[in-house]
Amino acid sequence: MVGRREFHTHKSGRFDEKSVVAGARWRIRLLTPVAVVLAIFAAWAGRATAEQQPQAYSFQVARNDLANAEALANQLAALSPRVNREEANHLAQCAYATVSQLRREYRMFGTPIFQNFLVYWGLKQRGYCYQWTEDLLLTLDALKLTSLEFHWANSHAGNWRENNCVVVTATGQPFNRGIMLECWQHFGHLRWGPVTGDLEPYVENARYARFVRAKAAAKTSEVNHHAAFQATAKAN
Numbered sequence: 304m305v306g307r308r309e310f311h312t313h314k315s316g317r318f319d320e321k322s323v324v325a326g327a328r329w330r331i332r333l334l335t336p337v338a339v340v341l342a343i344f345a346a347w348a349g350r351a352t353a354e355q356q357p358q359a360y361s362f363q364v365a366r367n368d369l370a371n372a373e374a375l376a377n378q379l380a381a382l383s384p385r386v387n388r389e390e391a392n393h394l395a396q397c398a399y400a401t402v403s404q405l406r407r408e409y410r411m412f413g414t415p416i417f418q419n420f421l422v423y424w425g426l427k428q429r430g431y432c433y434q435w436t437e438d439l440l441l442t443l444d445a446l447k448l449t450s451l452e453f454h455w456a457n458s459h460a461g462n463w464r465e466n467n468c469v470v471v472t473a474t475g476q477p478f479n480r481g482i483m484l485e486c487w488q489h490f491g492h493l494r495w496g497p498v499t500g501d502l503e504p505y506v507e508n509a510r511y512a513r514f515v516r517a518k519a520a521a522k523t524s525e526v527n528h529h530a531a532f533q534a535t536a537k538a539n
Contacts, residue, residue, distance in 0.1 A: 362393075362396040362397050362399075362400040363400050363403075364396050364399045364400050364403075365399070365403055368399045368403070368493075371399065371493075372395045372396050372398075372399045373395070375394075375395040375398065375399075375482075375495055376388075376391045376392045376394070376395035376396075377391075378482055378495075379391035379394060379395060379451065379471060379482060382451075382471075382472065382473040382476065382480065382481070382482070383450075383473035383476060385450055385473055385474065386450045386451060386473050387448075387449070387450040387451075390446075390448045390449070390450050390451055391451065393446055393448070394443060394446065394448060394451060394471065397442065397443060397446060398439065398443065398484055398493060398495075399493055401438070401439055401442045401443075402435075402439065402486045402491060402492070402493045403491075405435065405438055405439070405486070405491065406490075406491030406492075408429070409427065409428075409429050409430045409434075409491065410427065411430065411490055411491050412427075414490065415430075415432075415487055415488060415490055418430040418490075419431055431487075432465070432466050432467050432487035432488075433467045435467075435486045435487045435491075436455065436467040436468055436469055436486075436487075437515050439469050439484060439486060440453055440455065440469050440512070440515060440516075441515070441516070441519050443469065443471075444516065449474065450473060450474055451471055451472070451473060451474060452471070452472055452473075452474050452475075452476075453469050453470070453471055453512075454469070454470040454471075454472065454478050454481060454507050454509065454512060455467065455469065455470075455507065455508045455509065455511050455512035455515065456468050456469070456470045456478075456483065456498065456505040456506065456507055456508065457505065457506060457508045457511075458503035458504050458505045458506070459503070459504070460506075460508070466485070466487060466488065466503055467487075468483045468484060468485035468486075468503075468505060469483070469484040469485075470482065470483050470484070470498050470505065470507070471483075471484060478498070478507040479498065479499050481497075481498050482495055482496065482497060482498065483495060483496060483497070483498040483501055483505060485501075485503075
């Protein structure tokens with residue numbers, strides 16, 4: 304009969320608790336393999352879905368930087384037909400948001416050269432040009448873009464005029480086709496343009512880029528995979 308509930312009882316008609324428990328245990332043993340299979344499938348399906356979904360990013364770009372960020376995204380997208388427009392947007396927004404954040408963290412004061420003086424004497428912790436470039440490079444690396452890649456560039460290496468910047472190219476594109484992202488000379492405000500058209504004679508330094516990334520990876524491992532933004536190198 305529909306809706307009828309059946310209970311195990313003794314002949315006396317009393318409720319038989321032991322029989323119910325035994326029956327429940329038997330059903331649990333019967334269903335356990337099925338539950339395990341379903342749990343494994345659910346975990347696999349969830350991971351597959353997460354891998355298929357694009358990473359969502361949100362950057363706090365200052366209102367007066369929005370137009371510049373869009374212009375940078377346009378230039379990045381124009382590097383090659385292979386460049387993903389959404390990745391170009393993410394990179395441009397991340398670059399402007401990161402430089403703005405670093406400007407606050409470094410507590411910039413006076414001119415870039417004077418900031419270097421304060422860092423040299425221990426009155427400021429960071430602010431050398433290579434530190435700007437390290438922090439920007441590692442933050443952009445964390446985006447894990449596939450259609451754009453990042454290079455380390457030096458100009459006037461080894462003397463007091465030395466400067467560093469990040470150069471962005473389409474994946475597999477030569478360095479000299481890239482767009483430079485520089486943020487020290489203008490006191491923590493992003494400056495960008497074709498690397499070959501800049502007044503500074505920038506050249507690629509792939510060895511130092513590997514050093515920065517390797518040191519950041521080692522530091523990240525030491526702090527249980529928290530983001531690492533510290534590395535040492537020769538100052539300006």
